[in-house]
Amino acid sequence: EAEVAQSPRYKITEKSQAVAFWCDPISGHATLYWYRQILGQGPELLVQFQDESVVDDSQLPKDRFSAERLKGVDSTLKIQPAELGDSAMYLCASSLDGDYGYTFGSGTRLTVV
């Protein structure tokens, strides 16, 4: 069964350092989402891509977060500088064409110390 690949699975970083997460969606999926899930809460959309274009980044803290999907395939989410409040699970999901048929990856658990 096709999967969404994410790496790393776990990341511990110090406050003010830079950190990056990688996501490889299911082959052929045009829509890619990055969600952030704080412990005890549901996932919150950070950014949505359609191919290489950003569709929605209204909840992305743009002063410190950036996301790219240069060739419309895999994607990178970056935080610089990391803050204590960024500790969370970062989930990537993809769908065929924005059709809500999400497949989620296993996520990256970020701890900022």
Next chain:
Amino acid sequence: AQSVTQPDIHITVSEGASLELRCNYSYGATPYLFWYVQSPGQGLQLLLKYFSGDTLVQGIKGFEAEFKRSQSSFNLRKPSVHWSDAAEYFCAVGAPDTNAGKSTFGDGTTLTVKP
């Protein structure tokens, strides 16, 4: 903007007992509705979805959910719970007339299954 409320933070049921997890949504038109399950440290898996038509939706792992427009609810049910169902469950709503593909999630209900 759409929103989702899951009133029960934590539910405990005995193995073999029936289960109902509550979900209430807020949205001006007919929403798209979803239930996901998340095991500890893992991503989310889609259990079932409602777009239109029959208001009783069947999903994977023996789960079903019923859309009730008059109550703005989409409760998840299972007639007999197995120990492996212990996990966190998230209800989500999509808004097809605004952002295609974006889902807004509730804060989840943690299910514990007693032997």
